[in-house]
Amino acid sequence: MGSGLPIFLLITCLQVLVIAAVTDSSDLSALNAVKSNWKNSPPNWIGSDPCGGGWEGIGCTGSRITSIILTGMGLSGTLTGDIGGFPELQTLWVFSMFSCPLLSSTFMLENPVMSSSILQDLSQNKGLTGILPSTIVNLKKLENLFLIDCNFNGPIPDGIGSLTQLVSLSIASNNFNGPIPPSIGKMSNLSLLDLTDNKLSGTIPVSDGTRPGLDLLLNTRHFHLGKNQLTGGIPPNLFSSNMKLLHVLFDSNQLNGSFPSTLELVQTLEVIRLDRNSLTGPILFNFTNLPNLSELYLSNNKFSGSIPDLSGENLLTYVDMSNNSFDASLIPPCIMERTQLQGPINATLFSSAQLQSIILSYNQLNGTLDLGTNYGSQLLLIDLQNNSIGEFAQGTRYSKELLLHGNPFCQKTQSPDYCIAPQQKNSSYATPTGNCVARSCSAQQLFSPNCNCANPISGIMHFRSFSFSDFQNGSYYIPLQAAMMEAFKSDKLPVDSISLSVPLKDANDYLEVRLDVFPSGDYVFNRTGFSFITSQLNNLTFFKLPDAFGPFFFTLNTDNYFPGSNKSSNTGIIIGAAVGGSVLMLLLIMAGVYAFHQRKMADQAIQQMNPFASWDQNKANGPAPQIKGVLSFSFKELKKCTNNFSEVNALGSGGYGTVYKGTLPTGVLVAIKRAEQGSMQGKSGFKLSWTKRLGIAIDSARGTSRPSL
Template identity: 55%
Template sequence: MDSRLILVSLLIVFIQISSTWARTNTDDATALVALKGLWENYPPSWVGFDPCGSSWEGIGCYNQRVISIILTSMGLKGELSGDLDQLSELQILDLSYNKNLTGNIPASIGSLKKLTNLLLVGCSFSGPIPDTIGSLTELVFLSLNSNSFSGGIPPSIGNLSKLYWLDLADNQLTGTIPISNGSTPGLDKLTHTKHFHFGKNRLSGSIPPKLFSSNMILIHLLLESNQLTGSIPSTLGLMKTLEVVRLDRNSLSGPVPSNLNNLTEVKELFLSNNKLTGTVPDLTSMNSLNYMDMSNNSFEESDVPSWLSTLQSLTTLTMEHTNLKGAIPASLFSLPQLQTVSLRNNIINGTLDFGAGYSSQLQLVDLQKNYIIAFTERAGHDVEIILVDNPICLEGPKNKKYCMTSQPDFSYSTPQNNCVPSSVCRSDQTSSPNCICAYPYMGTLVFRAPSFSNLGNSSYYISLEQRLMQSFQSHQLPVDSVFLADLMKDSNDYLLVSLKVFPHGQDRFNRTGISMVGFALSNQTFKPPPTFGPFYFNAEQYQYFEEVSLSPEPNKSSNTGIIIGAAVGGSLLVLLLLFAGVYAFRQKRRAERATEQSNPFANWDESKGSGGIPQLKGARRFTFEELKKCTNNFSDINDVGSGGYGKVYRGTLPTGQMVAIKRAKQESMQGGLEFKTEIELLSRVHHKNVVSLIGFCFQLGEQILIYEYVPNGSLKESLSGRSGIRLDWRRRLKVALGSARGLAYLHELADPPIIHRDIKSNNILLDEHLNAKVADFGLCKLLTDSEKGHVTTQVKGTMGYLDPEYYMSQQLTEKSDVYSFGVLMLELISARKPIERGKYIVKEVKIAMDKTKDLYNLQDLLDPTLGTTLGGFNKFVDLALRCVEETGADRPTMGEVLKEIENIMQLAGLNTNPESSSTSASYEESSMGTSSHPYGSNSAFDSSAGYPPSTVEPK
């Protein structure tokens, strides 16, 4: 017994040692943990913070980097995280068939430069498809069908030169089909794409002629069930690789281009339910045509075309309500593959005669509502003929079979495979074709353009079953058998087939098995027989996951198992002895690496100028002991404020300089690299209207920032009266001027430019001369040259000050700071919070404003303590409203705002030199009291913000 315990203990140690060898990249782990925090029903294996090392289900890794996320039919609930951009090595993202995944696709997805497969089929995502998808230049499969996306098709998709599959069908997309124009991309640039699937949307406008060219290799063009108008462009005839064309159920008009006859590879052609005019097109050369539907158009009256009899591959001819007249030539029915002829509601007359050699495949001839007066009946093949509402039935005997209609029977189900059905299946189980009770993975295969119409022909479904199993087996998927049933055609002429996939070797799938099968169907890995054409799968959520393997019942083989186990244990023991010698060394190296990863300053050697040292300008490193001394061991007496980040202490350096020491709480600390980035950024920001960083401490698990001490608190405290400082109109103009100077410096003179992202009265500090200083860079973003004027990032900031354009597009620009500054200007004149009692100051000003009246009729909104002399007030309000324009392009730059405020001050007869201000002692003061220090501001932790803790996000 003791030896067995020792063996088990050694085995546990071995497993623990092995688990330390896999460490997920920090950025990848952070991104997946963020996803986990937004989702419900994620796999139970998602525990800890090492997805690769802990083998999180659905997560594929290589060299500790996450390269795939495949979680089909998991029942996931929630939204996508903006932190997806941290998964820089991700190649496959498949979240298909999770109907409770909602919200928008974050614009940050454009940062996943290595993504090749983006598959979000059958979820409930909404909002616009982000334009940043056009940055995914490695993308091969883009399947966003069967969601609720709105807005237009992003023109930037035209940049995806490697794209093979583009499926945006079954959404709520609107607008026109984008084509290139100068520097603007468009779908005409997708010369290597083979699939355009845009059906069942709300696309409008005409089909652009420029969309098609002879150098494209498109094989599927699906535009059915939209709101397209105009004519079919003749350039469509240049696409000689096309195999499926669906333009039906639109409002297309005009004649069909004659060069459509050049599309000799087209097998399925749907032009029905439009407003097409002119003559019925001559399609003599389309020898590959299997399925043709031109019904419900406004073609000119014409005889049944003789060229129809030359289409040797034709299985289905549907030309209802197309003004066909005359007799049907008997040669039409001799086409060898012909299954269905539907020419209802035309002007066909004479005698219906199939001739002696009609096709053995023929199943249905539907000629309702025509003018046929006779029918030559022939013995032999049983063909369903419908002549209801023809003279032959209206005037003759009505008991003929062809004078009655019947519902077609398309029933089919996979037969059992020479086995005896089990009689002991549980009520929630299903017996498979191999007579095994199990919980199948279920859904519907939707075929968008099958080439046949005889749905009762079992040979088609047998070949489909065989192809499915061949595909699953060739990809080594855990599938025992498949079952097909419940055939039907829907209102879009899609063929729907119910599919059940049964697990192999057990009664249910685990999550990995479902993900593999789901991915094979969402990623088009499974290729159906050519007769079925393009498809997609609509899966149901799987509810029977095998969470724990059940122990086998005791039997005679248990002793053998013990023997085998002992042998394996002995082998493991030998391995353990080998590993024991290197274990201590590996643990030491691992600890060193962990220290280096968590502490980017661990290897600093300033005497040697190590490249790892942050590039600091004017800031120094403090030891924790130094800071303890200058704050009297962080005593409560020196505590001047606190917030979500941590506490702020007043301190005095040995030089006598007063400083504000911001000490992070353990739970709000950034990663070491992020902290390093922040101090590098702050150390190179030097401007009299920007708070200066004195230094930092990164020691003993502490993250501490040391700023210059700004004695008069925040603008918010002064406007609210808490600081005891009264700001009249002149002083508020100077505050606006100083704040604008600080922001203009960040936008136009800092290298690279800095977007603050959280401009508000709480982050504008007032020094001893009441000069404004921009503070709190916890949310700032750098704007590098490659980002062309904007940064795509998760939305962060404070509600009320937040730029609505940034909020909607997730594209951050300097104009986002301009918007926040405009709100700040309105706060300066009103002393009101941006959102107060449910009212938004921007809207309130716009509603009350009347330029024909004194002070623009804003007296009721003004701060009573402003005073009565308000020189330049109207121009100040005009400027503020320009800053809060809905569109960033309509807002001025901060440089322009600065010049405008300087002009306003000059018009008001005020000096624009900030040093001319009086000290705070010259202002009217009430009892100062004790107020929270601005460095301890909640920043993004304000209760009104509703955003996660602030973090510098370097680019």
């Protein structure tokens, strides 16, 4: 029993090593090839078994790598064509952290040839740059491709449309250039198409009978093509009544031509952004056919003619038609800055219950301003600066923000507050803390809403649309915060609390809100928690947005959340190698001891079974007689003599076993007895001394030599 325990332990250790080493060899080769082009990979990426070794950010199902989630890890380097070696990959998220600039010729996709089902996130790693390799088309099972806020460049591969399982394609905030591949139109399962903030050029592709186009994406809900260099008109046949579009965001391009009247066919539309283009002509459009429309951005174009009638849009909460060339007409309840409007203002303009802001600055409005007594309860801002208003009939005093600077009326007064040029200001809103006394925290730590000092994930939420203008009103952010916390808890992510602060509108009319996510159970996130949380913050389906907020994307502020990653990586490799070497040496020693023990037991058994064990064959004299001319044969030779103990050569059997006829190499016939397994006959007899054996033989001879009686 004493010797069995170490043997059992050794076998168990060896079995553990075999079971742990389960990573599929092709997946391992692909991952090693990709990893070889990266710097700052996670410090525990050592050894040769990502699945069994618990590599950070690597998830497996069986022996196949099914997820790679490395968002915001500070990775740098290139993504080579080896990424095409993950055929089972289903999701690839690559959100940049600070420098994705090195990812060059290839890119990791979900469901490539890696047989992984999910390669989920490399986003927020701005050190990753380069082109999106053409081998991406090998990832036939890819469902989600996210490459957000990195430094990828070059054209989008023409064959990307062969990824027909894609549900989400988001490559926003990179440097991709060239045209939008028409083959994207073959992605019949696509729900999200987000190409925002790149350098894409050319026209918007539509099908023509010989090639596909975006008009074939009937299941797509999001067309996000803003902040590119797209040219040409918006094709009329891009839209149809069979579509399910919610958002059409084509802002900040170089599009020209007329307003696409076929938009009214897509009755599911909620947000339209065509601002900051060069669209011209009148807007001949019946907006009443869009019952769900809540936000309309048409500013900074060259529209002319009559202002669109929006009176039937009951859900419309935000309209911006500023900086166009509309004809002078009655002023609709919307933002109409720099639109060459003329004439007096009707007091009914201010009575709409939905309006939060009226911005009519830089026009030619004149006459007497009368706000009336029935202005909307939600109206928080009236901006009529730089017009030609000569009088102000105050009536019931308006207590919210009123801006009249730059009107002749203000030159006649003693400069009341509303005649003073406003100063640029940022919102002071921030998520309040609990009932506790604030205290100072160490460097890189912040005081959380739950009164703890911790190192949060910090970044900016960029909302591409929103339907309110009072950025200091906390009632808009409370439901947003609650929805996010509920999603974090539902996914069992290690989040203690979140803070929203400093909301402001950027130059593209995107709403920016600072977000701090605080860890639960510790003062800092580990790498796994960090990656999962940052990747989910760019997942539009992660939580349901409140009605006041439109689609968004998230970028990290955190500069090197895991400092000293290179050093820790080297330390991890050294420690891992030392531990691995020690374990291997221990196993070798145990194996050596086991082998020596087994050999010793075998020698003892042979010694006990050998009837000639006590003979010293090197001595001429001794208790054992030296028989001259006796030959010895190996077992191999005996097998050969008997044709491998063939049954044909069997002569008979006895107590000790079967006797076989054999032929020696010299041609001499011999009889060879082979002991049967388990036979114990004669075992004791072999231990008789030669003196005793000689005496028995002599007595037997004497008995046989006596004459018969």
